[in-house]
Amino acid sequence: MNPSVEFAAMVAERLLTRYGEPEWRNPLPAIDELVSTILSQNTNDQNRDKAFFALVDKYDTWEAVRVAPEADVIECIRPAGLGNQKGPRIQKVLNDIVAERGKLDLGFLKEMGVEEARNWLTHFNGVGPKTAAIVLCFSLGMPAFPVDTHIYRVSGRLGLRPEKISVEDAHPLLEALFAKDQYFQAHLNIIRLGREVCQARKPRCPDCALVDMCKYSKNAQKL
DNA sequence: GCCCAGGTGGGTA
Protein backbone atom coordinates (compact mmCIF):
# COMPACT_ATOMS: atom_id res chain seq x y z
CA MET A 1 0.00 0.00 0.00
CA ASN A 2 1.40 3.31 -1.00
CA PRO A 3 -0.93 6.09 0.03
CA SER A 4 -0.81 8.93 -2.39
CA VAL A 5 -1.47 12.61 -2.23
CA GLU A 6 -3.84 12.14 -5.15
CA PHE A 7 -5.88 9.58 -3.28
CA ALA A 8 -6.03 11.79 -0.22
CA ALA A 9 -7.26 14.63 -2.38
CA MET A 10 -9.93 12.38 -3.84
CA VAL A 11 -11.06 11.34 -0.36
CA ALA A 12 -11.26 14.96 0.71
CA GLU A 13 -13.22 15.79 -2.43
CA ARG A 14 -15.72 13.00 -1.90
CA LEU A 15 -16.13 13.95 1.72
CA LEU A 16 -16.88 17.49 0.62
CA THR A 17 -19.50 16.19 -1.76
CA ARG A 18 -21.08 14.08 0.95
CA TYR A 19 -20.91 16.40 3.92
CA GLY A 20 -20.21 19.80 2.45
CA GLU A 21 -17.86 22.41 3.76
CA PRO A 22 -17.75 22.18 7.56
CA GLU A 23 -18.91 25.32 9.27
CA TRP A 24 -15.99 27.36 10.43
CA ARG A 25 -17.04 28.38 13.87
CA ASN A 26 -15.66 31.56 15.23
CA PRO A 27 -12.22 30.52 16.40
CA LEU A 28 -11.74 30.50 20.14
CA PRO A 29 -8.77 32.35 21.56
CA ALA A 30 -5.86 29.93 21.71
CA ILE A 31 -5.90 29.65 25.50
CA ASP A 32 -9.61 28.83 25.43
CA GLU A 33 -9.04 26.27 22.70
CA LEU A 34 -6.18 24.74 24.63
CA VAL A 35 -8.20 24.37 27.83
CA SER A 36 -11.24 23.13 25.93
CA THR A 37 -9.15 20.55 24.09
CA ILE A 38 -7.50 19.27 27.24
CA LEU A 39 -10.98 18.90 28.69
CA SER A 40 -12.11 17.04 25.58
CA GLN A 41 -9.54 14.30 25.99
CA ASN A 42 -11.21 10.92 26.21
CA THR A 43 -14.67 12.35 26.55
CA ASN A 44 -17.44 13.57 24.29
CA ASP A 45 -18.32 17.06 23.14
CA GLN A 46 -21.28 17.40 25.45
CA ASN A 47 -19.34 16.62 28.61
CA ARG A 48 -16.43 18.75 27.46
CA ASP A 49 -18.76 21.70 27.01
CA LYS A 50 -20.36 21.19 30.41
CA ALA A 51 -16.94 21.35 32.02
CA PHE A 52 -15.66 24.18 29.86
CA PHE A 53 -18.65 26.43 30.44
CA ALA A 54 -18.69 25.58 34.12
CA LEU A 55 -15.16 26.98 34.24
CA VAL A 56 -16.05 30.02 32.18
CA ASP A 57 -19.12 30.68 34.31
CA LYS A 58 -17.32 30.31 37.60
CA TYR A 59 -14.22 32.27 36.71
CA ASP A 60 -14.10 35.53 34.82
CA THR A 61 -10.63 35.00 33.41
CA TRP A 62 -8.09 32.26 32.83
CA GLU A 63 -5.94 34.12 35.30
CA ALA A 64 -8.61 33.40 37.90
CA VAL A 65 -8.60 29.75 36.91
CA ARG A 66 -4.84 29.70 37.16
CA VAL A 67 -4.78 30.85 40.78
CA ALA A 68 -7.94 29.06 41.93
CA PRO A 69 -7.73 26.28 44.54
CA GLU A 70 -6.97 23.04 42.77
CA ALA A 71 -9.91 21.23 44.35
CA ASP A 72 -12.32 23.87 43.05
CA VAL A 73 -11.11 23.50 39.50
CA ILE A 74 -11.30 19.72 39.71
CA GLU A 75 -14.84 19.93 41.00
CA CYS A 76 -15.78 22.38 38.28
CA ILE A 77 -14.60 20.23 35.41
CA ARG A 78 -15.86 16.95 36.83
CA PRO A 79 -18.39 16.36 34.02
CA ALA A 80 -15.56 15.95 31.51
CA GLY A 81 -14.06 13.09 33.48
CA LEU A 82 -10.44 12.62 34.50
CA GLY A 83 -10.73 15.79 36.56
CA ASN A 84 -7.93 14.79 38.89
CA GLN A 85 -5.58 14.77 35.92
CA LYS A 86 -7.02 17.51 33.78
CA GLY A 87 -7.52 20.07 36.54
CA PRO A 88 -3.91 20.17 37.75
CA ARG A 89 -2.63 19.93 34.18
CA ILE A 90 -4.70 22.89 33.06
CA GLN A 91 -3.53 24.98 35.99
CA LYS A 92 0.08 23.91 35.44
CA VAL A 93 -0.12 24.89 31.76
CA LEU A 94 -1.60 28.27 32.67
CA ASN A 95 1.07 28.78 35.31
CA ASP A 96 3.88 27.82 32.96
CA ILE A 97 2.60 30.06 30.20
CA VAL A 98 2.63 32.99 32.58
CA ALA A 99 6.06 32.00 33.84
CA GLU A 100 7.51 31.66 30.37
CA ARG A 101 5.66 34.37 28.46
CA GLY A 102 4.55 36.78 31.14
CA LYS A 103 0.90 36.67 30.17
CA LEU A 104 -1.87 34.27 29.16
CA ASP A 105 -1.67 34.82 25.44
CA LEU A 106 -0.53 32.38 22.79
CA GLY A 107 -0.56 34.81 19.88
CA PHE A 108 3.23 34.62 19.72
CA LEU A 109 2.92 31.08 18.35
CA LYS A 110 1.81 32.53 15.04
CA GLU A 111 5.23 34.05 14.65
CA MET A 112 6.82 30.61 14.92
CA GLY A 113 7.01 27.90 12.32
CA VAL A 114 4.40 25.23 12.84
CA GLU A 115 6.95 22.67 14.06
CA GLU A 116 8.44 25.04 16.59
CA ALA A 117 4.97 25.97 17.79
CA ARG A 118 4.00 22.30 18.04
CA ASN A 119 7.12 21.50 20.03
CA TRP A 120 6.48 24.37 22.36
CA LEU A 121 2.91 23.29 23.05
CA THR A 122 3.72 19.62 23.51
CA HIS A 123 6.37 20.30 26.12
CA PHE A 124 3.51 20.72 28.59
CA ASN A 125 2.35 17.70 30.47
CA GLY A 126 -1.11 16.88 29.15
CA VAL A 127 -0.60 18.45 25.75
CA GLY A 128 0.10 15.81 23.14
CA PRO A 129 0.23 16.02 19.37
CA LYS A 130 -3.54 15.99 18.93
CA THR A 131 -4.22 18.75 21.43
CA ALA A 132 -1.41 20.87 20.01
CA ALA A 133 -2.64 20.40 16.46
CA ILE A 134 -6.18 21.42 17.42
CA VAL A 135 -4.95 24.68 18.93
CA LEU A 136 -2.68 25.42 15.98
CA CYS A 137 -5.20 24.52 13.30
CA PHE A 138 -8.50 25.62 14.78
CA SER A 139 -7.52 28.66 16.76
CA LEU A 140 -4.40 30.01 15.11
CA GLY A 141 -5.06 28.92 11.54
CA MET A 142 -1.70 27.21 11.26
CA PRO A 143 -1.12 24.15 9.07
CA ALA A 144 -1.31 21.30 11.59
CA PHE A 145 -3.45 18.22 11.06
CA PRO A 146 -5.00 16.81 14.25
CA VAL A 147 -5.08 13.01 14.38
CA ASP A 148 -7.55 11.62 16.86
CA THR A 149 -8.96 8.12 17.16
CA HIS A 150 -11.51 8.68 14.39
CA ILE A 151 -8.92 10.04 11.99
CA TYR A 152 -6.54 7.24 12.86
CA ARG A 153 -9.13 4.51 12.44
CA VAL A 154 -10.73 5.86 9.29
CA SER A 155 -7.41 6.63 7.65
CA GLY A 156 -6.44 3.01 8.22
CA ARG A 157 -9.65 1.68 6.70
CA LEU A 158 -9.33 3.93 3.70
CA GLY A 159 -5.75 2.94 3.06
CA LEU A 160 -4.47 6.43 3.68
CA ARG A 161 -1.75 5.11 5.93
CA PRO A 162 0.09 1.83 6.40
CA GLU A 163 -1.86 -0.47 8.71
CA LYS A 164 0.95 -0.99 11.17
CA ILE A 165 1.85 2.49 12.14
CA SER A 166 1.46 4.22 15.48
CA VAL A 167 -0.80 7.21 16.05
CA GLU A 168 2.32 9.23 16.61
CA ASP A 169 3.78 8.26 13.27
CA ALA A 170 0.45 8.69 11.51
CA HIS A 171 0.49 12.34 12.46
CA PRO A 172 3.26 13.62 10.19
CA LEU A 173 2.33 11.13 7.50
CA LEU A 174 -1.28 12.29 7.22
CA GLU A 175 -0.20 15.87 7.54
CA ALA A 176 1.98 15.41 4.49
CA LEU A 177 -0.77 13.62 2.62
CA PHE A 178 -3.48 16.25 2.75
CA ALA A 179 -3.16 19.68 1.25
CA LYS A 180 -2.65 22.32 3.90
CA ASP A 181 -5.78 24.19 2.88
CA GLN A 182 -7.74 20.95 3.32
CA TYR A 183 -6.73 20.22 6.91
CA PHE A 184 -9.73 21.83 8.51
CA GLN A 185 -12.41 20.34 6.29
CA ALA A 186 -10.69 16.95 5.93
CA HIS A 187 -10.30 16.63 9.68
CA LEU A 188 -13.91 17.45 10.45
CA ASN A 189 -15.38 15.47 7.57
CA ILE A 190 -13.34 12.35 8.31
CA ILE A 191 -14.66 12.51 11.85
CA ARG A 192 -18.19 12.79 10.51
CA LEU A 193 -17.53 9.78 8.35
CA GLY A 194 -16.10 7.88 11.28
CA ARG A 195 -19.09 8.67 13.44
CA GLU A 196 -21.54 7.79 10.73
CA VAL A 197 -19.97 4.44 10.03
CA CYS A 198 -19.47 3.76 13.69
CA GLN A 199 -23.14 4.35 14.38
CA ALA A 200 -24.18 2.37 11.33
CA ARG A 201 -22.25 -0.59 12.64
CA LYS A 202 -24.12 -0.76 15.88
CA PRO A 203 -26.54 -3.69 16.11
CA ARG A 204 -29.65 -1.60 15.84
CA CYS A 205 -28.52 -0.48 12.39
CA PRO A 206 -27.30 -3.76 10.91
CA ASP A 207 -27.35 -2.41 7.39
CA CYS A 208 -24.31 -0.19 7.41
CA ALA A 209 -24.64 0.47 3.72
CA LEU A 210 -21.40 2.06 4.66
CA VAL A 211 -20.72 5.24 3.00
CA ASP A 212 -21.16 5.65 -0.67
CA MET A 213 -18.01 7.65 -0.92
CA CYS A 214 -15.07 5.23 -0.83
CA LYS A 215 -16.47 2.08 0.68
CA TYR A 216 -15.28 1.84 4.20
CA SER A 217 -12.83 -0.93 3.46
CA LYS A 218 -9.18 -1.58 3.16
CA ASN A 219 -9.50 -1.71 -0.61
CA ALA A 220 -10.88 1.73 -0.87
CA GLN A 221 -8.05 2.93 -3.04
CA LYS A 222 -9.12 0.53 -5.74
CA LEU A 223 -12.65 1.86 -5.90
C1' DG B 1 -24.95 -2.80 34.07
C1' DC B 2 -22.13 -2.10 29.86
C1' DC B 3 -19.92 0.40 26.30
C1' DC B 4 -17.98 4.25 24.41
C1' DA B 5 -16.47 9.08 23.75
C1' DG B 6 -12.44 14.10 18.86
C1' DG B 7 -5.80 11.49 24.57
C1' DT B 8 -1.84 11.38 27.31
C1' DG B 9 1.88 9.70 29.89
C1' DG B 10 4.01 6.15 32.43
C1' DG B 11 5.26 1.33 32.78
C1' DT B 12 6.84 -3.06 30.89
C1' DA B 13 9.06 -6.46 27.86
Next chain:
DNA sequence: TACCCACATGGG
Protein backbone atom coordinates in the same frame (compact mmCIF):
# COMPACT_ATOMS: atom_id res chain seq x y z
C1' DT C 1 10.48 0.40 19.79
C1' DA C 2 5.83 -1.41 20.68
C1' DC C 3 2.20 -2.34 23.23
C1' DC C 4 -0.62 -1.92 27.53
C1' DC C 5 -2.99 0.43 30.96
C1' DA C 6 -4.86 3.97 34.29
C1' DC C 7 -7.31 7.82 34.39
C1' DA C 8 -13.48 9.29 35.44
C1' DT C 9 -17.83 10.86 33.84
C1' DG C 10 -22.40 10.85 31.44
C1' DG C 11 -25.54 9.17 27.98
C1' DG C 12 -27.58 5.60 25.13
